[in-house]
Every structure is written in C-alpha cells, then in structure tokens.
Amino acid sequence: xxxxxxxxxxxxxxxxxxxxxxxxxxxxxxxxxxxxxxxxxxxxxxxxxxxxxxxxxxxxxxxxxxxxxxxxxxxxxxxxxxxxxxxxxxxxxxxxxxxxxxxxxxxxxxxxxxxxxxxxxxxxxxxxxxxxxxxxxxxxxxxxxxxxxxxxxxxxxxxxxxxxxxxxxxxxxxxxxxxxxxxxxxxxxxxxxxxxxxxxxxxxxxxxxxxxxxxxxxxxxxxxxxxxxxxxxxxxxxxxxxxxxxxxxxxxxxxxxxxxxxxxxxxxxxxxxxxxxxxxxxxxxxxxxxxxxxxxxxxxxxxxxxxxxxxxx
Amino acid sequence: xxxxxxxxxxxxxxxxxxxxxxxxxxxxxxxxxxxxxxxxxxxxxxxxxxxxxxxxxxxxxxxxxxxxxxxxxxxxxxxxxxxxxxxxxxxxxxxxxxxxxxxxxxxxxxxxxxxxxxxxxxxxxxxxxxxxxxxxxxxxxxxxxxxxxxxxxxxxxxxxxxxxxxxxxxxxxxxxxxxxxxxxxxxxxxxxxxxxxxxxxxxxxxxxxxxxxxxxxxxxxxxxxxxxxxxxxxxxxxxxxxxxxxxxxxxxxxxxxxxxxxxxxxxxxxxxxxxxxxxxxxxxxxxxxxxxxxxxxxxxxxxxxxxxxxxxxxxxxxxxxxxxxxxxxxxxxxxxxxxxxxxxxxxxxxxxxxxxxxxxxxxxxxxxxxxxxxxxxxxxxxxxxxxxxxxxxxxxxxxxxxxxxxxxxxxxxxxxxxxxxxxxxxxx
Numbered sequence: 001x002x003x004x005x006x007x008x009x010x011x012x013x014x015x016x017x018x019x020x021x022x023x024x025x026x027x028x029x030x031x032x033x034x035x036x037x038x039x040x041x042x043x044x045x046x047x048x049x050x051x052x053x054x055x056x057x058x059x060x061x062x063x064x065x066x067x068x069x070x071x072x073x074x075x076x077x078x079x080x081x082x083x084x085x086x087x088x089x090x091x092x093x094x095x096x097x098x099x100x101x102x103x104x105x106x107x108x109x110x111x112x113x114x115x116x117x118x119x120x121x122x123x124x125x126x127x128x129x130x131x132x133x134x135x136x137x138x139x140x141x142x143x144x145x146x147x148x149x150x151x152x153x154x155x156x157x158x159x160x161x162x163x164x165x166x167x168x169x170x171x172x173x174x175x176x177x178x179x180x181x182x183x184x185x186x187x188x189x190x191x192x193x194x195x196x197x198x199x200x201x202x203x204x205x206x207x208x209x210x211x212x213x214x215x216x217x218x219x220x221x222x223x224x225x226x227x228x229x230x231x232x233x234x235x236x237x238x239x240x241x242x243x244x245x246x247x248x249x250x251x252x253x254x255x256x257x258x259x260x261x262x263x264x265x266x267x268x269x270x271x272x273x274x275x276x277x278x279x280x281x282x283x284x285x286x287x288x289x290x291x292x293x294x295x296x297x298x299x300x301x302x303x304x305x306x307x308x309x310x311x312x313x
Numbered sequence: 314x315x316x317x318x319x320x321x322x323x324x325x326x327x328x329x330x331x332x333x334x335x336x337x338x339x340x341x342x343x344x345x346x347x348x349x350x351x352x353x354x355x356x357x358x359x360x361x362x363x364x365x366x367x368x369x370x371x372x373x374x375x376x377x378x379x380x381x382x383x384x385x386x387x388x389x390x391x392x393x394x395x396x397x398x399x400x401x402x403x404x405x406x407x408x409x410x411x412x413x414x415x416x417x418x419x420x421x422x423x424x425x426x427x428x429x430x431x432x433x434x435x436x437x438x439x440x441x442x443x444x445x446x447x448x449x450x451x452x453x454x455x456x457x458x459x460x461x462x463x464x465x466x467x468x469x470x471x472x473x474x475x476x477x478x479x480x481x482x483x484x485x486x487x488x489x490x491x492x493x494x495x496x497x498x499x500x501x502x503x504x505x506x507x508x509x510x511x512x513x514x515x516x517x518x519x520x521x522x523x524x525x526x527x528x529x530x531x532x533x534x535x536x537x538x539x540x541x542x543x544x545x546x547x548x549x550x551x552x553x554x555x556x557x558x559x560x561x562x563x564x565x566x567x568x569x570x571x572x573x574x575x576x577x578x579x580x581x582x583x584x585x586x587x588x589x590x591x592x593x594x595x596x597x598x599x600x601x602x603x604x605x606x607x608x609x610x611x612x613x614x615x616x617x618x619x620x621x622x623x624x625x626x627x628x629x630x631x632x633x634x635x636x637x638x639x640x641x642x643x644x645x646x647x648x649x650x651x652x653x654x655x656x657x658x659x660x661x662x663x664x665x666x667x668x669x670x671x672x673x674x675x676x677x678x679x680x681x682x683x684x685x686x687x688x689x690x691x692x693x694x695x696x697x698x699x700x701x702x703x704x705x706x707x708x709x710x711x712x713x714x715x716x717x718x719x720x721x722x723x724x725x726x727x728x729x730x731x732x733x734x735x736x737x738x739x740x741x
Contacts, residue, residue, distance in 0.1 A: 020518075099633050119635035120520035121589035140637070142520030177520060204523055205514040 011310050015127045015134040018143035019184040027149070027188065033306035034153055034299070041077070041301055051080035054111040054312055058084040059101075059126075060137070061117045066272055066297055067137050067146070071114045074304035080111075080312075098122060099129050106130040112312050115139070120177075133311040141175045147271050148181035150303040152189060154296050155226055158267055163190030168221050168262070170196040170252065171230030171279055172241075174203045178271045179230060183209050196220035198252065200241045217251065217258055224262040228269045229254050232279045245278050254280045259290075267292050314341050314735055318363035320353055322371045322696070327669035328676070328685030336363065337371055339692045343735025348686045366696060369729065372668050374406025374693030375650060376675040376684040378496075378573060379550060379621035381471075381642070382408075382439075383713070384430055385423075386415025391626040391713045393434035396646070399712035400437050401739035403647035404695030404728040405622075407438040407676075407683045412449070413471040419444040419455045424463045436738050438683065438693070440466040442496065445484055449473050454484050457493045466679055467494035469550060472596060472641070474500045474532055481539060488545035494679065496548045497536055499557075500597065504528035509636060511600040515583045521636060524598050526554035533557055540568045548678055551575045551623060553597035555607030562616045571678050573619040574608050576652050577643060577718050581605070591632045591639035592716050595623070612670060613662045619678065620670045622649040626714030643718035647711055652719065654699065654726035692735040701727045 011026050019027075040046060056075040060068050068084060075082040087101075096104075098117070102125075105113065112133045115123050120140030127134040138144040155162055167186050173179045173195055183206075186193050193211040195202070207213050214220030221227060232248060242248050254268065268284060268291045276282040285291055320336035326348065336352030339345060357363050377400070383391035391399075400408060410431075412418035418427060418441060431439035443460045447453050449470040457468060468488070474497060475481045488495050505524040510516050512523025533549060537560075540547055547570040552558065561572050577595055582602045586593045593599060611617040625642025632639050645652075653671060656662040672684030682690060705722045707715035731739035 097630075097634055117635070119637040122635045124589055125635055140520045142518075180518075180520065203517040204512050204525075206517055208514045209517075 014311075015123070016145055016307055016311055017123050017127060017134065017136045019145045019148050019181045019188070020143065022145075024188055027152075027185065030149055030303070030306050030310060031153055031156065033310060034149070034302045037302035037305045038299065041298070046077050047079065048077065049079040050309055051075065051078040051312055054080045055109065056080045056082045056112045056114065056308065057105055057110045058082065058137075059087060059105070059113060059115045060085070061087040061115075061122070062138070064116055064137070066300065067116060070297070070300045071135075071137060071304050074301050074308055077301070078305055078308055080308065098125060102126050102129040106132070112308060135307055135311060138177050141177050141180070143181045144177040145181050146300070146304055146307055147178050148185040149307070150296055150300040151182055151228065151269060151271070152185055153299045153303055154269065154292055155267070157295070157299065158292060159225065162186065165225040166192045166194065166223055167226040167228060168194040168196055168224040169228045169230065170217060170220065170254070172201045172233050173197045173206065173230070174201045175233050176230050182228065183211055187211075194220045194224060196252070198242065218261045221258060221261040224266055226267050226269060227254060227259065227262055229280050230271065231273060232275055234275065249278055253278060254284055256281065256284065259284065266290070269293065269296060271296070314343055316341055316361070317735065318352075318357050318361050319366055319371065319696075320357070320363045322366035322369055324349060324371045324686070325665060325668045326373055326686040327665055328373070328673035329687060331686065332665055337686070337694070339732070339735040343692055345686055345688050345690055345692045348688060370697040370699050371686070372404065372650075372695055372697060373672040373684045373686050374695060374731070374733065375404050375671045376407040376679070376681075377405045377622050377624065377646060377649060378409045378619055378675045378679070379575070380408040380410055380624045380646060381413060381626065382410045383626060384414065385426070389713075390628050393431055393439065395711070395713040397434075397436040399647045399710070401731045401733075402711045402728065404650045404697065404731050405437065405646055406693040406695070406731065406733050407440065407681070408646070409440045409442050409466060409679065411469065411471040412442055412444040417444050417448050418442070419447050419449070421456070421459055421463055424460060424465060428464055437733055440679065440681065442467045442469050444468070445470045445475060445495065446480070451475055451477060451480065454480070454487060457487055458491045461491060461493060466681070467496050467548070469496035470498065472498060474498050474502060476502055478535060478539075481536065482543060485539055485543040485545045485547070489543055492546065494546040494548060496550050497532065498550045498596075499529045499532040499536070499552065500524070501528040501531045504531070509594060509598070510586060511583045511598045513583070513601065515586065519586070519589065519636075526556055526600060526604070529554055529597060530556050530560060533560055537564045537568055537570065540570060544569070547571075549573065551578065551597055551621065552608070552617070553578045553600050553604065555604045558607045558611040558616055562611070565616065571618045571674075572616070573621050574612065574617045575623040576620055576645060576649050577623060578605065579608050579612065579620065580652050580655060581718060589636045591634065591636055592643055592720070593718050594636060594639055594641050595643060595718065596641045609656060609661050612656070613666060615666065618670060618674045620649070620653055620667070622646045624649075624712075626712055627716045628714055629716070632716055642716070644710065644712045644714050644716045645718065648705060648717065648719060648724070650695075650697070650728060651703070651724040651726050655724065658725050693733050695728050695732070696730040697726060698729050699726045701725065703727050
C-alpha cells in the first residue's frame with residue numbers, strides 16, 4: 001500500500017548530488033519514506049525486498065566508517081546486491097582516472113552508485129558518465145546530503161518540527177560538507193541558522209547563504225534549540241588554522257557552561273567521528289537527555305534506505 | 314612575390330594613428346609600400362587587379378604576449394606548427410612563448426634549440442621568453458645577459474611568481490643593468506595555496522579552496538614598491554581583480570611599468586564555472602562580475618596596456634578530471650581577437666583601444682617593430698569581417714588542444730585572411 005502512495009509524486013532529480021538540487025517536495029518525500037523505515041529497523045525482521053535484483057555499488061575513495069556501513073546496511077535491508085569497493089586498493093592507485101573507473105563500473109550495469117570522494121564535485125563528474133543513479137556520500141567540502149537529511153529527521157523525531165527552530169552549527173565550517181548541506185536544508189525547512197567558528201575556519205561570504213555568523217560561541221548559542229557540533233579536522237592544524245587543541249576547546253568546545261546559553265531543552269548533535277575533549281565535553285556527548293548522537297546514526301540507516309529506494313526507481 | 318593591392322578596407326593602425334577607409338600596397342619583397350586613404354583605385358595602375366575588401370577591416374598582425382607552446386616536452390598538446398596555424402586563424406602573427414616547457418627554458422643551449430625549431434616549424438614570428446630563475450624554482454636567477462644575447466625577449470617564471478622579496482630586488486637590479494624585460498605573474502603563493510577559483514561565495518558553494526584577490530595585490534604592491542628604487546622594465550603579466558586596477562592606476566603616476574590582462578578575465582566571470590567546468594579553471598582565476606567590469610574599464614581608460622590570450626593548450630585527459638585534479642588554463646589564441654571584439658560590439662571599449670592593446674602596445678613593451686602597418690615594415694596583418702557572426706565549437710578549433718573557455722559562445726567578427734611578411738598564410 002505504501003508504495004502506491006509514493007508513486008504519485010516523483011523525485012525531481014535523477015541523482016542525489018546535493019541538497020542544493022532538491023525541492024522541498026523532494027525532501028519531504030525522502031523524509032516521509034525514511035519514517036516508514038525507522039520502525040522496520042527496530043523490528044526483528046529487518047528485510048524488505050523492494051530492491052530485489054538491483055545492484056548497488058559503494059565507491060569510497062576516502063575512509064569512512066559510519067557512512068559506508070550505513071549505506072551498505074541500507075542496501076542490504078532493502079534486498080539489493082551491494083558491492084563495497086575500497087578505492088584505496090583499486091586501479092585508481094594504478095593511475096586510472098575517476099571517469100575511466102566510472103565507465104568500467106557502468107559496463108557492469110549497476111542500478112545505483114554511492115560515491116564518497118575527497119574532491120568537491122567528484123559526484124557531479126561521475127553522474128555525467130554513468131547511466132544509473134548516483135548518490136553522493138560526501139564530496140570534498142561541498143555536500144553530504146544524506147547527513148543533512150538524517151539530521152533533519154533526527155530533529156523532527158525529537159522536536160516534531162524544524163520550522164521556527166534556531167539551530168547552531170559550530171566548528172570547522174570551512175572544510176565541512178556537513179555544514180553546507182545542513183545550511184541549505186535547514187534554511188529550506190524554515191529554521192534559523194547560526195554559524196559559529198573562529199574566523200580561520202569560517203568560509204568566505206558564508207553569510208550570503210542567509211545565516212548568522214558568530215566568532216563568539218556563547219553569543220551564537222543564545223536561545224538555540226539545536227547545537228550541532230562538527231569534527232575538528234585535526235589534519236588542518238598544521239597550516240596554522242588554530243593555535244592548539246586546548247585553546248580551541250577553551251573557546252569552541254561544547255561545555256556545560258557554554259551550553260547553558262542555549263535553550264534548556266536544546267539537543268546536541270554531532271555527525272561523528274567525535275574528538276572528545278576537543279570539540280565536545282565527553283560527558284555531554286554521552287548525556288542521554290541532551291545528546292542525540294546515537295539516534296543520528298540509527299536514523300541514518302533509515303534515511304539512506306529511503307534515498308536508495310527513491311533514486312533506484 | 315607579386316605586388317599586392319588592397320582597396321576599400323577600414324584600416325586601423327594605432328601605432329601610426331591611422332583609422333580610416335583606404336587601401337594597402339604590399340611590395341614584391343613582402344613589405345608595406347603604402348597604406349591609408351591615399352591608396353585607392355585612382356592611384357593603382359589599371360593593369361593591376363586590386364582586391365576589393367568591401368569595407369572589411371585591416372589590422373596589424375596581433376602580438377600575443379602570453380602563449381604556452383608545447384615544445385619542447387609537451388608536443389602532444391601543441392607544437393610550433395599547430396600553434397602557428399591556430400595563431401594565423403586568429404590573426405596573430407607574433408607570439409611570446411612562455412618558458413614553462415620540459416625542460417624549462419633557462420639556459421643558452423635550450424634557447425638555440427628553441428630558436429631553430431621556432432624558425433623551421435613556425436610560420437609566425439616566435440619570440441621566446443626565458444625563466445627568471447633556474448628551473449623556475451624561485452631560488453637563483455638565470456643568465457639574463459647571455460640569454461638575451463641569444464634572442465630571449467623577456468624573462469618570466471610564467472605560471473610562477475618570485476615569492477622571495479630579496480631575490481626579486483636582485484632580479485630587478487640585474488634587469489636594470491642589462492635592460493631586461495621582466496614579466497611577473499602576480500600571485501602570493503602562501504595566500505593562494507591549494508586555491509582553485511576566486512575566493513568568495515562561489516568557492517564556498519562549490520567547496521573549492523579560494524585564491525583571494527589580495528594574493529595578486531600584495532605582489533603587485535611589493536614589486537611596484539621595489540620599482541620605485543630600482544627602475545627596470547617591468548610588466549605585470551595579467552591582472553584579474555578590481556583592486557589591482559585601482560592600485561595600478563594610482564601607482565602609474567610614480568613609477569613606469571606596464572600591465573596585461575587575459576581576454577578570459579575580460580569576458581568571463583566566476584559564475585561561468587557553473588557545475589565544475591574544468592575548462593574554466595584558470596590562473597589568475599575568473600573573479601566576480603564587478604572585477605570583470607573594472608578590468609574592462611581599466612582597458613578603456615588605458616590603465617591596462619595589453620590583452621593576451623594566455624593560450625594554454627591542455628589535452629582532454631588533463632581536463633576530464635575532478636576540478637582539483639584538472640590542469641589549469643585554456644586554449645585561446647584563435648579566439649583572442651574575436652572575443653576582444655565583443656567589447657567593441659557591446660560598446661564597452663573603442664575599437665582603436667582594443668587594437669592598440671593587441672598590437673602596438675605589446676610591440677612597444679617588447680621593443681619589437683611589429684604590430685604596426687608602417688611603410689617599409691614587413692607586412693604582417695590580418696583582414697577581418699568585423700560583423701560576421703560565428704559560434705565557437707571546440708571540434709572546429711585549429712589548435713591541437715581543444716580546451717576553449719568559450720565553447721558554444723556566439724561571437725561577432727572573424728579573421729578572413731592573415732598575412733606574414735606579405736604572404737597570405739591563412740584564408741577562411
């Protein structure tokens with residue numbers, strides 16, 4: 001019965017490359033579909049056959065734990081044949097270009113390719129060269145659409161809405177694809193977005209995205225309903241973006257004191273992996289009343305199932 | 314060679330302040346015998362058959378100050394033969410080649426090879442430049458004097474910038490002593506590190522690292538400050554930002570130097586990059602529309618002296634990659650004039666100013682007797698149907714590499730004939 005209603009509206013895009021390309025109808029369709037999978041994932045029999053006979057290839061050029069396993073599980077639960085390729089050991093190492101890899105895989109007639117790549121726009125390039133749908137699992141510092149969708153689902157699950165909420169996104173915004181996708185999506189769904197980062201980690205002209213920017217974390221957290229922390233990409237420390245981890249924690253680490261500036265019932269989110277004691281106090285991260293970090297991971301599978309199902313059709 | 318007569322053309326020769334309807338007579342030795350309104354049917358012997366240009370334009374052969382030839386090392390991208398064919402199709406008869414080859418043009422023996430190849434394989438005038446520093450490493454300077462005596466026209470590290478201020482001042486001192494022309498690509502590499510496009514909203518949106526305009530400005534300001542005390546022939550290869558135009562305008566009152574701009578930066582802006590078009594990954598990068606307009610204004614008021622093609626042939630393999638991996642640069646020598654004419658057709662810049670920036674100005678900077686239609690000079694010129702509409706198609710390009718930045722662009726004005734030393738080497 002559920003499939004019948006979903007066929008009425010069609011997704012506007014062939015590929016899921018970024019939140020930027022989606023309409024609000026697309027987003028609602030994905031979120032509605034994902035809601036139906038939450039219960040399934042909690043039940044004893046987690047298997048559906050909607051993607052029976054479909055082939056899903058996961059192309060991960062960058063190391064990933066949660067996104068890769070989440071996509072793999074999502075595909076398997078829907079009955080697809082899932083092949084995960086760790087591209088570190090692939091022909092890319094032998095000098096093959098992304099386009100040639102795409103052509104090779106395309107010849108095997110997959111129905112969906114999930115790609116994670118260190119270069120911004122890699123998924124766009126891939127999508128131009130293959131016949132199947134391409135799902136972006138993170139490209140460079142451009143977009144990570146399924147992360148934003150699962151964050152939205154997590155917020156809706158807890159707060160019952162997004163419109164009118166004030167959301168703070170805090171940390172290394174410059175290098176963060178998660179931040180960008182979340183800004184687009186939260187804006188689209190009617191939230192007010194505060195961006196908090198030291199100037200060295202704040203991208204140029206980000207305020208043109210329609211967000212408020214803060215370098216003072218306490219001011220940025222004021223009256224927020226959601227506090228979204230980002231991973232401090234430690235590998236960046238070498239180029240003197242920051243003086244030290246301890247100074248960063250002092251000014252931008254989420255501590256109970258800083259959190260007190262947000263609303264009393266504010267939720268803490270983090271896309272993972274976390275640097276405990278650098279961007280977030282370890283007790284806060286585990287506080288079951290405040291932190292929904294584990295729930296994000298759980299709902300991630302449901303969101304990815306929804307995306308696979310919708311874009312496979 | 315038979316004597317040739319052209320009548321009823323629109324002649325634009327900024328060097329001789331000619332802009333009038335008239336004709337051209339080419340002598341048997343390939344040099345210009347007469348030019349201008351005095352050349353008409355009344356003073357041409359009746360037995361001769363003059364070519365009636367029917368209002369088409371005659372421009373001096375274009376002098377392109379910034380061209381990357383593939384030789385030596387990258388012959389698969391472009392060689393002297395394909396480069397000259399592409400140049401001729403665009404009305405370009407003289408080029409300054411960049412030293413960024415493999416090996417780098419940084420010593421006398423390579424120059425001899427280059428001059429020979431250029432002479433044997435090329436139909437146009439090739440003026441090689443050499444590197445400012447050995448292996449363009451920015452550490453120790455090359456032998457300006459010796460290289461110059463072998464025919465090097467100017468010195469530049471091409472795509473690279475001298476970062477070390479002390480070295481730059483020493484280079485300028487040597488250049489002052491030897492009368493050497495220095496051409497600097499202005500970019501502070503610490504600020505532009507990993508940068509791919511203009512720093513700003515588009516870079517943030519695409520998730521690409523930016524090259525801030527201030528990286529260009531700092532080098533310009535540094536060099537012009539040094540130039541106050543060390544007077545040498547100094548040319549800024551290309552500028553891309555509004556702020557640079559402003560500074561140059563201001564500094565021109567104190568120090569003597571010249572400035573170039575790429576036709577890409579005059580015609581396109583960062584929004585054209587769209588969905589990661591690697592053919593528009595350029596150096597300097599395309600910037601905002603405000604910057605572009607400021608550059609056009611700078612050309613118009615002659616703050617900017619020269620337009621270059623920044624012709625950088627790259628084979629498809631180097632462009633069919635992610636934006637981060639793709640090589641930088643666009644092929645552009647054969648569209649340089651047509652694309653420049655867009656600024657005339659849309660009323661932004663006077664035709665004479667554009668032609669000056671393409672012919673006599675670069676020739677003056679290079680100290681070569683080219684880019685003019687002076688009587689007695691070698692007849693390098695092109696005939697242009699200035700209103701002829703056409704569409705750029707990469708498959709139709711003559712250059713060996715098809716990485717044009719303006720695929721499918723509708724242009725107005727096309728070269729129909731190009732002559733070098735009085736010989737017609739291109740005919741549409």
